[in-house]
Amino acid sequence: MVINTPLIVCLRNILHDEIKLSNFEAMDWELVVRQARKANLLSRTAYFLRENNLLASLPDKVQGHFISALYIYDANVQAYCWEVEQINSVLSDAGVPCLLLKGVAYIESNLMSRKGRVFSDVDIMVPKDQLKKAERALIKCGWITSDLNPYNQKYYRLWMHEIPPMTHLTRHSNLDIHHSILPPTAKLKPDNNKFWESCISLDKNNLYTLSQVDIVLHSATHLFHEGEFDNGLRDLTDLDLLLGEFSIDRSFWDKLLNRAREQSLGRPLFYAMRYSSIFLQTKIPAGVLKDMESEAPPKFLVNIMDFLFLRALLPNHVSCSDQWTGLARWILYIRSHLLRMPLYLLIPHLLRKSWMGFFAKKR
Amino acid sequence: MSQFELRNRLADGLRFKVGNVHISISSTIPEVVEHFEALYCSYELLDKSEFIDFYIQVLAPSIFRRFFRPQVNFSFDGFFPFKPLPYSQAAAMFEWGLNWCITTHSHQYLMIHSSIVEKNGEILILPGASGKGKSTLCAALVCSGWRLYSDEMALIAIENGKIFAVPRPISLKNQSLNIIQNFSNDVVFGSTVTNTAKGDLAFMKVPEQSLEGISGDAIPSKIIFPFYKGKSATHFQAVSKGTAFMQMIENSFNYNALGKTGFEVLSKIIENCDCFNLTYDSLEEAVSGINRLGEK
Numbered sequence: 001m002v003i004n005t006p007l008i009v010c011l012r013n014i015l016h017d018e019i020k021l022s023n024f025e026a027m028d029w030e031l032v033v034r035q036a037r038k039a040n041l042l043s044r045t046a047y048f049l050r051e052n053n054l055l056a057s058l059p060d061k062v063q064g065h066f067i068s069a070l071y072i073y074d075a076n077v078q079a080y081c082w083e084v085e086q087i088n089s090v091l092s093d094a095g096v097p098c099l100l101l102k103g104v105a106y107i108e109s110n111l112m113s114r115k116g117r118v119f120s121d122v123d124i125m126v127p128k129d130q131l132k133k134a135e136r137a138l139i140k141c142g143w144i145t146s147d148l149n150p151y152n153q154k155y156y157r158l159w160m161h162e163i164p165p166m167t168h169l170t171r172h173s174n175l176d177i178h179h180s181i182l183p184p185t186a187k188l189k190p191d192n193n194k195f196w197e198s199c200i201s202l203d204k205n206n207l208y209t210l211s212q213v214d215i216v217l218h219s220a221t222h223l224f225h226e227g228e229f230d231n232g233l234r235d236l237t238d239l240d241l242l243l244g245e246f247s248i249d250r251s252f253w254d255k256l257l258n259r260a261r262e263q264s265l266g267r268p269l270f271y272a273m274r275y276s277s278i279f280l281q282t283k284i285p286a287g288v289l290k291d292m293e294s295e296a297p298p299k300f301l302v303n304i305m306d307f308l309f310l311r312a313l314l315p316n317h318v319s320c321s322d323q324w325t326g327l328a329r330w331i332l333y334i335r336s337h338l339l340r341m342p343l344y345l346l347i348p349h350l351l352r353k354s355w356m357g358f359f360a361k362k363r
Numbered sequence: 364m365s366q367f368e369l370r371n372r373l374a375d376g377l378r379f380k381v382g383n384v385h386i387s388i389s390s391t392i393p394e395v396v397e398h399f400e401a402l403y404c405s406y407e408l409l410d411k412s413e414f415i416d417f418y419i420q421v422l423a424p425s426i427f428r429r430f431f432r433p434q435v436n437f438s439f440d441g442f443f444p445f446k447p448l449p450y451s452q453a454a455a456m457f458e459w460g461l462n463w464c465i466t467t468h469s470h471q472y473l474m475i476h477s478s479i480v481e482k483n484g485e486i487l488i489l490p491g492a493s494g495k496g497k498s499t500l501c502a503a504l505v506c507s508g509w510r511l512y513s514d515e516m517a518l519i520a521i522e523n524g525k526i527f528a529v530p531r532p533i534s535l536k537n538q539s540l541n542i543i544q545n546f547s548n549d550v551v552f553g554s555t556v557t558n559t560a561k562g563d564l565a566f567m568k569v570p571e572q573s574l575e576g577i578s579g580d581a582i583p584s585k586i587i588f589p590f591y592k593g594k595s596a597t598h599f600q601a602v603s604k605g606t607a608f609m610q611m612i613e614n615s616f617n618y619n620a621l622g623k624t625g626f627e628v629l630s631k632i633i634e635n636c637d638c639f640n641l642t643y644d645s646l647e648e649a650v651s652g653i654n655r656l657g658e659k
Binding site: 026027029037061065068074 | 415416470
């Protein structure tokens, strides 16, 4: 397993404006394009290449793929800004505050992490006691739940931190409505009210986003509870960009560490810092990294996690895999379920799901 | 290239170019080998130092499925965009899959679902969804001295409105197969694939003259919207630029993704083109009508 793949070397350079890519040849660029496409990072790579004035100097064939990805990015931003407007106007009329998460939050708060980020759903959070009201209002305006399987419905509503994903009838856009950042059955139990207490108003009206420290904690928690890592490296570049932008304010690191401890999210933040340093050489002060060590698991567990994450966070591309990659991804998939719910709930759930999968195929 | 060599090359990835599109295809399926032997022998091969746009694999089924209703899978660099198809449709799956690869990853062009042919530097766009008779008319034109730019898609450069050629085998369905066989004696077809989602189909080989010396820098001068209608007289009707614009948008793969740029490129194209609706039954009449339009 090699961490310094062409894509990762390229990202380290262009994300931090340190350009030492003159030794890249046509074949390196081909791998950058292939790996970036698999990691959902083609638009982001293109965006930062353009921002560093490198795009025009690339071979024509390579440029073509990046230009194509930039058009997709622009169309994506435009479409989802419109969706946010639509959703917010429904929720605003219903009197439910709308807190944006992830991709749409980066765009609407004009953060660095919006740059080149392409996504396929709007993620929002509403207060748990107003969830029903929000759902009813959205259904009236054309948002429907496409998965009507009673078991899946029950699974989401009873055990998850979000309700079943909704799709708009005519625009076919996807909407995930969260009421917490982690499932209520998860081991880590951050206090959700605290996220609401420190959230930031975006339009002085009904649209909100998490505070800077909470955006980082949410991104880290989400990534390191995840079971599928197709977007893993992209989410790591989000963290790199968020940390880079927020830490211009020197007091940010203290605030971040204090908040992580207060919300018992030190562990995912430790992993976020560790792996964004290893993969992307994110600039984190040595003192901060040392301080984070108190949140680390025992040494042997760090070694195991390295074995797993150093593989799973690489692009899921044939040029980045070794004989252990499949196993690592599988173990992390199981881990994500164990983090989400205790065994006495998980085992019946997985049995039920595999039964449903088998049965669905037969039909 | 001998069949033996072709089979070996296909097993580790045959690299070749169609116009400006660079493809690597690997497959060990005999139907795919035959498809390439019959239809792709004149394309330029690429060596290992050339950039490849699309790495494609057409994969044989697992050992279990090899004996029980065998299936074939299409992979774009490790991604599987489609459900598997019956094994006998392997060659068609390659062609359809390549269409998908190009149309979903080439937004540096405005892409229109259309056939494109060229004669004496004049470029003709024949837009249209499946079943309107666009491919049949395109095949007939190619058999009558026009050069094939593409049977499936127009790749229009955003900077200058010029069209890039991607001359790949023409897909003909059901009755069209017989019609084109009767129309010309020189056509070469690959083997017929039966019972696909679109009926029976075969691919027609692109004449060598279409593959030679295409400059790819011509600007289209006519748009003809073909409409096959049994027992109808051949009829050309001029279409206003506004109507033509709307019909081109309907046939576009990525007008929405390009936003304002899409509008600007398409405006430039439409400004330069005379636009017609063509209703036809007789291919001979349609072809000679199109030739006469060119002379005016």
